[in-house]
Amino acid sequence: xxxxxxxxxxxxxxxxxxxxxxxxxxxxxxxxxxxxxxxxxxxxxxxxxxxxxxxxxxxxxxxxxxxxxxxxxxxxxxxxxxxxxxxxxxxxxxxxxxxxxxxxxxxxxxxxxxxxxxxxxxxxxxxxxxxxxxxxxxxxxxxxxxxxxxxxxxxxxxxxxxxxxxxxxxxxxxxxxxxxxxxxxxxxxxxxxxxxxxxxxxxxxxxxxxxxxxxxxxxxxxxxxxxxxxxxxxxxxxxxxxxxxxxxxxxxxxxxxxxxxxxxxxxxxxxxxxxxxxxxxxxxxxxxxxxxxxxxxxxxxxxxxxxxxxxxxxxxxxxxxxxxxxxxxxxxxxxxxxxxxxxxxxxxxxxxxxxxxxxxxxxxxxxxxxxxxxxxxxxxxxxxxxxxxxxxxxxxxxxxxxxxxxxxxxxxxxxxxxxxxxxxxxxxxxxxxxxxxxxxxxxx
Numbered sequence: 001x002x003x004x005x006x007x008x009x010x011x012x013x014x015x016x017x018x019x020x021x022x023x024x025x026x027x028x029x030x031x032x033x034x035x036x037x038x039x040x041x042x043x044x045x046x047x048x049x050x051x052x053x054x055x056x057x058x059x060x061x062x063x064x065x066x067x068x069x070x071x072x073x074x075x076x077x078x079x080x081x082x083x084x085x086x087x088x089x090x091x092x093x094x095x096x097x098x099x100x101x102x103x104x105x106x107x108x109x110x111x112x113x114x115x116x117x118x119x120x121x122x123x124x125x126x127x128x129x130x131x132x133x134x135x136x137x138x139x140x141x142x143x144x145x146x147x148x149x150x151x152x153x154x155x156x157x158x159x160x161x162x163x164x165x166x167x168x169x170x171x172x173x174x175x176x177x178x179x180x181x182x183x184x185x186x187x188x189x190x191x192x193x194x195x196x197x198x199x200x201x202x203x204x205x206x207x208x209x210x211x212x213x214x215x216x217x218x219x220x221x222x223x224x225x226x227x228x229x230x231x232x233x234x235x236x237x238x239x240x241x242x243x244x245x246x247x248x249x250x251x252x253x254x255x256x257x258x259x260x261x262x263x264x265x266x267x268x269x270x271x272x273x274x275x276x277x278x279x280x281x282x283x284x285x286x287x288x289x290x291x292x293x294x295x296x297x298x299x300x301x302x303x304x305x306x307x308x309x310x311x312x313x314x315x316x317x318x319x320x321x322x323x324x325x326x327x328x329x330x331x332x333x334x335x336x337x338x339x340x341x342x343x344x345x346x347x348x349x350x351x352x353x354x355x356x357x358x359x360x361x362x363x364x365x366x367x368x369x370x371x372x373x374x375x376x377x378x379x380x381x382x383x384x385x386x387x388x389x390x391x392x393x394x395x396x397x398x399x400x401x402x403x404x405x406x407x408x409x410x411x412x413x414x415x416x417x418x419x420x421x422x423x424x425x426x427x428x429x430x431x432x433x434x435x436x437x438x439x440x441x442x443x444x
Contacts (some may be wrong), residue, residue, distance in 0.1 A: 032057070032351040032373060032376050032378065032427050033053075033055045033057070033059055033061055033076065033351050033371070033372035033373025034055050034056045034057055034348035034349070034351055034372070035053035035054070035055050035061060035328075035329075035346035035347065035348055035351070035352070035353055035372045036053075036054055036055065036056045036083070036084045036085070036328050036329060036346055036348050037053065037054045037083075037084065037085045037086040037102075037328070037329045037346060038051060038052065038053050038054075038086065038329050038331045038344055038345075038346050038353070039051075039052045039053075039086050039087065039088035039097070039099065039331075040052075040331050040332075040333040040335075040344060041088050041097040042097070043062060043064075043097055043113060044064065045095075045096065045115075047067075048064075048065040048066065048067040048337075049065045049333045049334065049335050050062065050063060050064050050065045050071075051063040051065065051071055051344055051353055051370075052086065052088065052097075052099065053086070053346055053353055053372050054083040054084070054085060054086035054101050054102075055083065055348075055372060055373070056082050056083060056084055056104075056348055057082060058078055058079055058080070058081065058082065058083075059076050059077060059078050059079055059373065060076070060077045060079055060083070060086070060099070060101065061074065061075070061076050061077075061353075061372040061373060062074070062075045062076075062077070063353065063370055065335055067335075067336065067337060068336050068337075069335045069336035069342065069355065069357045069368075070368070071353070071355065071370045074370070074371070074372075076372075076373055076374075077117075077118065079101065079109065079121060080103075080105075080109075080121075081103040081104060081105045081107070081109065082103065082104040082105065083101040083102060083103055083104070083109070084102055084104060084131045084132075085101065085102035085131060085132050085133045086099060086100070086101050086102070086133065087099070087100045087133045087134055087135045087146070088100075088135070089135040089144045090144060091110065091112060091144050091161055091163075091165045092112055092163065092164050092165035093163060093164075094114075096112075096113040096114060096115070097113045098110065098111065098112045098113050098165065099111050099113070099118070100133045100135060100146045100148075101121075101133065102126075102130045102131055102132055102133040102148055102149070103123065103126075103130055104129055104130060104131065105128070105130075106125060106126065106127055106128045106129075106130060106150075107123040107124055107125050107126050107130060107148075108123070108124050108126045108130060108133055108146055108148040108157065108159065109121045109122070109123050109124075110122050110123075110124065110146070110165070110167065112165045119165075122166075124146075124148075124157075124159050124167055124170060125157070125170060126148035126149075126150060126157035126159075126170065127148075127150030127152065127153040127155060127157060127172070128150060128152045128153065129150055129151045129152035129153075130148050130149065130150050130151075130157075131149060131150070131151045131179070131180075132148065132149035132179065132181060132182040132197075133146060133147070133148050133149075134146070134147050134182055134183060134184045134195070135147075135184070136184040136193040137193065138158060138160065138184075138192070138193050138210055138214040139160055139212065139213055139214030140191070140192065140212055141163075142163070143160075143161040143162065143163035144161045144163075145158065145159060145160045145161045145167075145214060146158075146159040146161070146167065147159070147182070147184065147195055149175070149179050149182045149197060150179070151178060151179050151180075153172075154174065154175050154176050154177060154178065154179055154199075155172050155173060155174050155175055156172065156173045156175055156182070156195055156197070156208060156216070157170045157171070157172050158170065158171045158172075158173065158214065158215075158216065160214050171214075171215065173195075173208055173215075173216045173218075174219070175197050175199065175206050175208065175219055176199070176206060176219060176221070177197075177199025177200065177201065177202060177204055177206060177221075178199050178200045178201050179197045179198070179199050179206075180197070180198045180199060180200055180228065180229055181197065181198050181229055181230055181231055182195060182196065182197045182198075182231070183195075183196045183197075183231040183232075183233055184196070185233040185242055185244075186210075186242060187207055187209070187242050187244075187259060187263050188209060188261070188262055188263035189241060189242070189261045189262070190209075191212075192209070192210035192211055192212055193210045194207055194208060194209050194210050194216075194263070195207070195208040195210070195216060196231055196233070196244065197219075197231075198224075198228040198229060198230075198231055198246060199228070200227055200228070202223070203223070203224055203225060203226055203227060203228055203250075204221050204222060204223055204224060204228070205221070205222040205224050205228060205231075205244070205246065205257075206218075206219040206220070206221050206222075207219055207220045207221075207222070207263065209263060220263060220264075222257070222264075222265065224246055224248070224255055224257075224268075225246070225248030225250070225251045225253065225255050225270065226248055226249070226250030226251045227248060227249035227250035227251075228246045228247065228248055228249070228255070229246075229247045229248075229249045229277075229278045229279070230246065230247040230277070230278055230279045230280035230295065230330075231244065231245070231246055231280070232244070232245045232246075232280045232281055232282035232293065233245075233282065234282040234291045235291070236256060236258065236282075236291050236309060236313045236315075237258060237311070237312050237313030238311055238312070240261075241258075241259040241260065241261040242259045242261075243256065243257060243258050243259045243313065244256075244257045244259065244265070245257070245280055245282055245293050246280070247273070247277040247278055247279070247280045247295050248270075248277070249276050249277065249278055249298075250276075251270075252272065252273065252274065252275050252276060252277065253270045253271055253272050253273055253277070254270070254271045254273045254277060254280065254293060254295050254305075254307065254315075255268060255269070255270050255271075256268070256269045256270075256271065256293075256313065256314075256315065258313050267313075269313075269314065271307055271315050271318070272317075272318070273295045273305040273307065273318050274295065274297050274303050274304075274305040274318065274320060275297055275299060276297050276298065276299050277295040277296065277297055277305065278295075278296060278297060278298040278327070278328065279295070279296050279298070279327060279328065279329050279330040279345075280293060280294065280295040280296075280330065281293070281294050281330050281331060281332050281343075283332045283341055284341065285306055285308075285332070285341050285358065285362050286308055286360075286361055286362040287339070287340060287360060287361070289311075290308075290309040290310065290311040291309045292306060292307060292308050292309045292315070292362060293306070293307040293309070293315060294306045294307075294330060294332065294343060295307070295330075296323060296327040296330040296345055297323075297326070297327070298326045298327060298328055299326055302322075302323040302324075302325055302326045302327055302347075303320050303321060303322055303323055304320070304321050304323055304327070304330065304343060304345070304356070304364070305318035305319070305320050306318060306319045306320075306321065306362045306364070308362050319362055319363065321356060321363075321364045321366075322366065322367065323345055323347075323354055323356075323367055324345075324347060324350070324352065324354040324367040324368075324369045325347040325349060325350040325352070325354065325369075326347060326348075326349050326350075327345035327346060327347055327354065328346050328347070328348050329345065329346040330343060330344070330345050330346075331343075331344050331345075332344070334358075335355065335357070336357060338358075340357075340358035340359065340360050341358050342355060342356060342357045342358045342364075343355070343356040343358070343364060344356075345367075347369075350369075351371060351372055351373060352369045352370055352371050352372055353369070353370045353372055354367040354368070354369055354370075355367060355368045355370065356368075374430070375398055375430050376398065376427050376428060376429065376430055377397060377398050377399040377400075377427070377428040377429060377430055377431060377432040377434075378397040378398065378399070378425075378426075378427060379397060379399060379420070379422055379423070379424055379425065379426040379427075379428065379434055380393040380394070380396075380397050380424060381424040382394075382417050382420045382424070382434070382436065383412075383417050383418065383419065383420060383424075384412060384413075384416050384417060385416065385417050386415060386416060386417075387404070387415070387417070387436070387438060390417055390436060394434060398430055398431065399428070399431065399432055399433070399434050400431050400432065400433045400434070401433065401434065401436070402433030402434050402435040402436070403433075403435050403436075404435075404436050404437075404438060405435075405436070405437045405438070406437065406438045406439070406440045407419075407437055407438075407439065407440060408439075408440050408441065408442060408443035409439040409440070409441065409442070410442040410443075412439040413439060413441070414439050414440060414441030415438065415439065416438070416439050417436050417437065417438055417439070418437045418438065418439045419436070419437040420434060420435065420436055420437070421434070421435045422434065
């Protein structure tokens, strides 16, 4: 799950996504789709794993899995708000995946899946700057519940499910700190799901302990590494107790906390991974029956580090593989049916989803990229460039040259661009024109 890179979003209504929609279909121009969180599910119930991405700018993207590792169809659903996180489960018992998105504007949005796409979204208030969403049966009634996390209020909003796709009035529980990412798991072995959250300033792991009624107590606070971000859980040493792995964005390592079964940890080990690791997953990536860890970095020149588990709570040195850009969320599933887990990453900067097919033994192929939305014109900084340089940048940004004017200027050299319209960083429909004004030098 992921929760940063927030972009101001314009309002739009949720539209039905047809399962047969072709790549690039969209009802309105939404700018570059910036995937921030992923759900790997069989959305259209064809027996193949599909990819759904929440985009920080007003949309959710759906990729239909071909069953051979490729994502062969694409559609976008406009949403109202900005959505840094996504969780999927069956909220109404129809065996079709449903979705909950964290809405930065202050809600958890729920939309139900059906045979042809999704139903209109229902928003449940969860506090300004909602950045996280997880699901689970918190009150053990057999119905799926949702928890959303607000970074501004430093609390968690719990929505108990009614089993029909609707949810009860929200209950709020204080976390403290500056929440970053969340997960749900049974840390104290009482049969009730707990909520774990990494926080910054101070750098801690906060745990709210669940009860059988769906309420929570705590938090209990654990000091961890510098800038803890991602959370993964699992039994890393085979003792039947839940363990936790965290990424330390500020110290370039992965921290493994071995659980004591009572809501605490009996030991902590740090493993050097990659520069600034962020998202992390725990799964058997080598096929040896032992849980491994994969941690991705949210930096240019991005890579993913795979730490092979030994089954005793320790991990070997990382195998490092290239990504197709900075990844804000990393997930795993078998996309091509070869019984080897693959990795899928959300890249908000470049607007695509990356797929790394597993080769076995913890080795992964080079990434394939799939755009999360139709191509757009991305306007670069052109001021002080020559016209030749500007044309090259416009072409690489999928823009076209518009009108070219000239003015006298004592600040910009003759032949260099003085002004451009629209401004750098603008996102426009594909092949939009950009107007330039070139300096004629100082007036004599």
